[in-house]
Amino acid sequence: MLSTIGGLGEFALITRVTSQFPRTDDVILGPGDDAAVVAAPDGRTVATTDLLVEGRHFRRDWSSARDVGHRAVAQNYADVAAMGARPTGLLIGFAAPPELPVAWAEEFTAGVRDECALAGGAVVGGDTVGSRTLTIAVTALGDLEGRAPVRRDGARPGDVVAYTGHLGLSAAGLALLERGLDGPALCLSEHRRPSPPYVAGPEAARLGATAMLDVSDGLAQDLGHVCRASGVSVRLEAEALRPEPELLEAVRVLGAPTGKAVDAARRLMVGGGEDHALAAVFPPEVVLPEHWHRVGTVGETPETGTRSTVTVDGNAVEHGGWDHFRRD
């Protein structure tokens, strides 16, 4: 009976879970009161929220509880990093059926704890409730360290477009899982547990990035937001989109014909979501560290009536998009 969260009970679960979370210097008051108090040293707080729903955003047979914990934190702190901010605090809402094994909740907690250790933020609060649908709501807070937030509307024609992190691996991993394939391992692990380049967010801000975002829906679609917000176009260069070897291997395993693997991999780099890379736009004179990959330039606004503002070698990219209410 104690092996399910319904048997253990809400308060025992909360006690067991919150004891796992270390405090950091940003935690003025941690879990256990009506609300937490988190440091906001420069008088501002960055805040973002995301929901993960079982069956939509993760599957318990494809991802371990620990993977889901990692991912819940990663996708939120990636948004914090994309503003140029440092992660400080995290709040987690946990809605679960009573029959959920306690072991699942504990492994999830371990994943949250370990990803927080990687990102540098602390769990400061949360809520646990019963629900038919396992749902995880995460809110992440961050500190801009005195800098201006890097928004989506600052890109200017002539700027350089670059990314850091992985591109296409998560989408390849999902395709592999859908076909019951178990490699290349890096694609599967990046799908289950993405690894956003957290420190590159504040780094890009210090380097003078004019726009930045977290690549969650796919590079082309997300850069489309920068285009609309900044009133510009983005010209990606196919040659500059260099697939990682594991991505090339994945498209071969997935059946890309010989001679077409690089093209197929590039399509995943441009269209695949959920890698949580950071894409940023920099003034042309900025010298980028090696882990930032230059992939294109910013151009003028396209003529009125032209829908596609992101091109690869001049060709429009289909914005496949991902509508969360679409049935598929």
Next chain:
Amino acid sequence: MLSTIGGLGEFALITRVTSQFPRTDDVILGPGDDAAVVAAPDGRTVATTDLLVEGRHFRRDWSSARDVGHRAVAQNYADVAAMGARPTGLLIGFAAPPELPVAWAEEFTAGVRDECALAGGAVVGGDTVGSRTLTIAVTALGDLEGRAPVRRDGARPGDVVAYTGHLGLSAAGLALLERGLDGPALCLSEHRRPSPPYVAGPEAARLGATAMLDVSDGLAQDLGHVCRASGVSVRLEAEALRPEPELLEAVRVLGAPTGKAVDAARRLMVGGGEDHALAAVFPPEVVLPEHWHRVGTVGETPETGTRSTVTVDGNAVEHGGWDHFRRD
């Protein structure tokens, strides 16, 4: 087709919804980027999160979408007020089935907007996803205006216990709804749309409250948290628990025998949850404004082995409690 959120689509829904939310001076960067930026004038942010799940926390046949919007905001900003803080920003995660009517989402949004106007905070961000179970995740942020947070662990023997807001009306309202009764109206409306006394939170902090919390699970159970955190007991006085006339009327409608109505009403005041009154503990010399109702005093820690730390006229209060994973 456009009458459901699945037909309208995620991005159109977000656009339609976010256009409803006015900005306040606390909003440095509102919805539309990877994350929002909210003012934290004294270098700290109060943060709290709550989940509302259909069927557990609200029923669409008992509460309008507008009621649910009001309640989602109210229960979170009540937690902010309970720390002695002023509401600043709100983030909303909205997980909904595609067949949810757009009208429901719009009415919900209107409720959120109107309660934010009452509480003084702004909606700064959110997330919308598909789910079989309609689930609303709210994170509220607040500003301590330079004061120390009012925690649960500061109560001292000799202090006075007081509350402000309603007590028992929400529980009475729920009981009325369960029996298909339609009055007294105030009980029904407080159940559907509680009205936390937001400004009384900062007020109590300024008056020197040594402990404070939002009454969400019932006065006795919530004061039990103060007892455990502060190492004290709380002695409520029945005579001081004065039921509002609508609560007395409700217990009569619910069948309390003549001569027992006041007792029954007091039981609801002590045990009923979800009113989101504020309960606070003050040093005895503090002169309380009239809307704070003195209901008891703080005593020494009970002897070891005694479980009940909250008494009414010396009698132990059964902590009925509310376990969110319990099936009932």
